[in-house]
Amino acid sequence: MSEKKQQVSRRQFLNYTLTGVGGFMAAGMLMPMVRMAVDPVLKESGHGGLTNVSLAVEDITTEPQRIDWKIDQVDGWYESEVSRSAWVFKDENDEIQAFSPICKHLGCVVSWEGNESYPNEFFCPCHNGRYYKSGENVPGTPPLAPLDVYEQEVRDGMLFLGDAVPREEA
């Protein structure tokens, strides 16, 4: 082999290879770090996440109050703001309860003490479905399951709610 033909020396070849492999490894290590740094940008909004519903914990009383908030939801066709509602109160153990207002019968919106004849109960105006304050359905009325419960968390004295989850026991 003549000196002219050998354009890449052994030393250069090794340098190039090591730089390439080293660079690759460095990139592999840095990627997760960068991802973590810009994490909120990558996070999918809406689904699964908890939303601040603008209700301070100290404003929650034992009397259920209806709160409304909006979340961004993306499905196959639309990106839209979806409104959600909940009945929020403190139960006798001083724990915050957040129930979905969607009737488990056919999906109307229930209201707290919506009928004068049934005080201290949630009432569905469509077919007179009733729920106790605990969210349990009153036997003998159309609904066959208790009201769904929102995933909740308290951060800095504010209430955050997520998705409504059906209860297991009927």
Add this chain to the structure above:
Amino acid sequence: MKWKKNDIIQYMEAKDFIDSVLIPLVPFQVSDDNTLPSSTFQSEVIQILANEIEKELTGRVLLTPPLHYLKSTNKDTEVSRLNQWVQDVKQQPFEHVFFLTFDSGWKKVEKELDGTLLWLPGSKSGNLQSAEMRAVIKDQVDQLGELIRSYWV
């Protein structure tokens, strides 16, 4: 229930419980530049109202696609067209039929309709995203829901 496959399947399983139909009546006229902004605005509002009412009373109300008509046509023709819709609807076990509209033209022919006319005066312009507008619409939905419920008792 909305006019969507999933809702309708649920409807078919629970026909006896869903005894009310809500038909929005929405005028449609492209020819007149002067009325275009207001009529499209009112069309948007009436559909929001209808959707919100449906949301509150899903389990007992079927919301149909709106009946569109030319604002300039004779209402008598439209009355018979609307009553044909109602006739068809009543093939199913529906007891209450409600029409929702901003068009006062229907008020005059109300007696000839096979159903209950819910006419309300609507604003002709505004910002649908504003907090005031939302509050107004929410209020109207509450009151319309109350009115519809009063027919059920």
